[in-house]
Amino acid sequence: MEHQLKRTLGVSDAVVVGLGAMVGAGVFAALAPAARAAGGALLAALGVAGLVAYCNAHSSARLAARYPASGGTYVYGRERLGPFWGYLAGWAFVVGKTSSCAAMALTVGAYLWPGRQHAVAVAAVVALTAASYGGVQKSARIARLIVAAVLSVLAGVVVVCLSSGVAGPGPVSGSGRGVFGLLQGAGLLFFAFAGYARITTLGEEVRDPERTIPRAVPIALGIALLVYAAVAVAALSVLGVEGLARSTAPLADAVGAAGWPGLAPVVRVGAALAALGSLLALVLGVSRTVLAMARDGHLPRGLAAVHARHQVPHRAELAVGAVVAVLAATADLRGAIGFSSFGVLVYYAIANASAWTLDSAVKGRAVAVAGLSGCVVLACALPLASAVTGTAVLAVGVLVYAVRGRLRSGI
Template sequence: MSEHRPPNPRGVPDELRRRLGAGDAVLVGLGAMIGAGIFAALAPAARAAGPALLPALALAAVVAYCNATSSARLAARYPASGGSYVYGRERLGEFWGHLAGWAFVVGKTASCAAMALTVGSYVWPAHAHAVAVAAVAALTALSCAGVRKAAWLTRAVVAFVLAVLAVVVAALTSPAADANRLAPGGDLTGGGLLQAAGLLFFAFAGYARIATLGEEVRDPERTIPRAVRLALVLTLAVYAAVAAAVLLVLGPGRLAAAGAPLADAARAAGAGWLTPAVRAGAAVAALGSLLALVLGVSRTTLAMARDRHLPSRLAAVHPRTGVPHRAELAVGAVVAVVAATADVRGAIGFSSFGVLVYYAVANASAWTLAPDEGRPPRLVPVVGLAGCLALAFALPLSSVAAGAAVLAVGAAVYALRRRARG
C-alpha cells in the first residue's frame, strides 16, 4: 500500500546500523517503562480507581501485553525505524501511517518535556526549567554520540532505579515497619477503573521504544518479540510489588492525596531516611525515560522524513556514529524550548490520547497480517484495539478534546501535503 521511499537527493546516508543485541533491547524497554511514572502515576490512578488500583494496573497490563505482542510481530516483519508509523503505512495505507507517526511525535515530544521538568523539580525545584533544559541538552548530545553509548547509560539507570524500588518495597513491607506505620486513610469509591488504567498504561508504554529502534537491533525477527515480552513481564512484576506495598501503608485514600507517593509511604512506615534515595531515584528514572523518549521520537522523525512527511533534511544518518543526528538535534531543540517556557502538565492528557491512538493503529495493522507473516492470535489485536480506544475515551474530556484537535491538525497537514504533491 505504501509508496517507495523517495531517493535521497543529497547522497547523505540514511540507513542505521544494527548494533543492539537482545540484552540491549530489553534494557531500552525497561529504561522507558521503569521510569518516572511509578513515582508519580500511582496517586492520580488511586484518585480515579480508589481501592481498585491493582485491578486497574492489571487491566493496563493486559492492554499493554496485546499492544506489545502486535507491535513485536509487526516489528519483526518490518524491522525499520518508525514503529507504528511504518506498520500503519505498510498495512493500512499512507494516511494511517502518517496519523500514527504524527500522534507519536507530537505526543511524545510533550512527554519528553514533562520528563525533563520532572528531573528539574527533583534536582533543583527553584530552577526546574533551567535544569530541564540542561538535561535535554546533555541527553541529546549523548544520544548523538551513538546508540550503544545511550544503551550503556540506560543499563546504569535501570540498575539504580530497580535498586531504589527494591529497598523501598522491602522497607514498606518489613515487620520492623509495622510499629511505625500510620493507619491507612479511608478507602475511596473508585468508579474510574478505565481512567485509572489509562493513566497507568503509560507506565508500560516504553516497549514501543524497542520497536522504534528495530533498524538498529541484530536479528530483529527473533530479538524484538522476545525483548518486548521480557521487558513487559519484568516491568509488571516491579509495578505490582511497588503498588501493593504503597497501598499496604497508605491505603487508597491517603495514596490519592499523596504528592510524592513513595516518599510519603516511606515516612508513614517510619522509614523517612529513604526520602533522599526516593528523590534521587525519581530524578534518575526521569532521565532514563527522557533518554528513551528522545531515541524513540527521533527514529520516528527519521522515518517520516524519509517519506517526506517531515522535512527531508531530517532523514540523514551520521556516517561515523550511525545515528539520525539531525532528527535527534531537532527533537532536542523543540523539547528544550517547551521545557524552558511551559508547564507541560496540561499537555500530558493529549499526549496520552495520542499514544493510545498510535497503539490502536498498531493493533489494526497486526489484524491484517497473514498466518505466514507471523500473525498473532486473532484475539490479541482485537483486545488491544478495543482496549486502546476504551482507555483513550475514558480520559478526562479536556484530554480527549485536545488529543482529537492534535490529530485533526495532523490530518490537515497530510491533506495539504497531498495537494501540494499533486
C-alpha cells in the same frame, strides 16, 4: 547508505532500553493520579493497563519482526493499512511523545531543584541529546546504569514498606470510583507501560530483529509489570488508597510513613534518575520516528540524514532536542500524562489494526482485536481535557496531511 542505521543492539540491550522507558518517572508519578481516578480499584486498573499493554506488545512485536525498520507503528500502518494511517500514527507519536519528553525533563528539575526546575530541565535535555548523539550503544550503556540504579531504589522502597509493620488506613466510604474510574485509572497508568515502543522504533538498529524483538518486548513488559505491582502494593500498604491519592511524591511519602524519612532524599534522586532514563529513551524513539517520516517526505527530508561516524539520525535528534528544550524552558507540562496517553493509545490502536492484517491465525487476530478495543476504551475514559486536546492535535495532523496531498496533486 547515507540514511541507513547500523544493527548493534542485542536482546539484553533492547530489554534495557525498553525498561529505561517503562520503569521511569511513571512509577514515581502515575500512581497518585491513578489512585484518585480508580480509588480502591487501583490494582485492578494496573492489571487492565498491563493487559492492554500486553496485547499491544504482542502485536507490535509481530509487526517489528516483519518490518525491522526505524519508525515503529508509522512503518506498520503505512505498509499494512496505507500511507494515511502510517502518517497518523507517526503524528500521534511524535507530538505526544515530544510533550512527554518535556514533562520528563521538568520532572528531573522538580525533584532536583524545585526553584530552578526549568533551567535544570533544559540542562537535562541538552545533556541527554548529546549522549544520544554519541551512538545508540552509548545510549544503551547509560540506560543500563540508570535502570540498575532505579530498580535498586524501588527495591528499597518495597522492602522498607512491606517490612515496616505499619498498616495504612483501609478504604474509606466512597473510595470506589466504579467502572469508569477503574478505566480512567488504567488509561493514566498505561502512560507508564508505553516504553516498550522504544524497542520497536529501534528495529533498524537491532541484530537479528526477527528473533530479538519478539523476545525483548515481552521480557521488558513483564519485568515492568512486576515492578509496578510490587511498588503499588508497597505504597498502598503504608499510605492507603486515600493517602496515595493525595500525595504529590507518593514513594517519598511512603518511606516516610514506614518510619524511614531519611530515605526520602534517596527516593527523590531515584525519581530524577528515572525521569532521565525515560527522557533518554523518548529522545531515541521520537528521533527514529522523525527519521522514518522524513524519509517519506512527511517531514523535511534533511532530517533523514544519518551521521557517518556515530550511525545515528543526528539531525532528527538535534531537532527533537531543540523543540523539547524550548518546551521545557517555557511550559509546565506535568499534566501531560493524560495527553500523552491519548496519543499513544491512538498509536497502538493503529498498531493492532495493522497486526490484524498480518495473517488469519486465530490467536494473533484475537489479541489484535483485544488490543484495539482496549486502546479505544481507555482513550475514551481519559480526563475530558486530555481527550479533547488530543483529538484537536490529531485533527491538525489530518489537516496538514490533506493540504500536502492537495498541493502535491496540483503540481
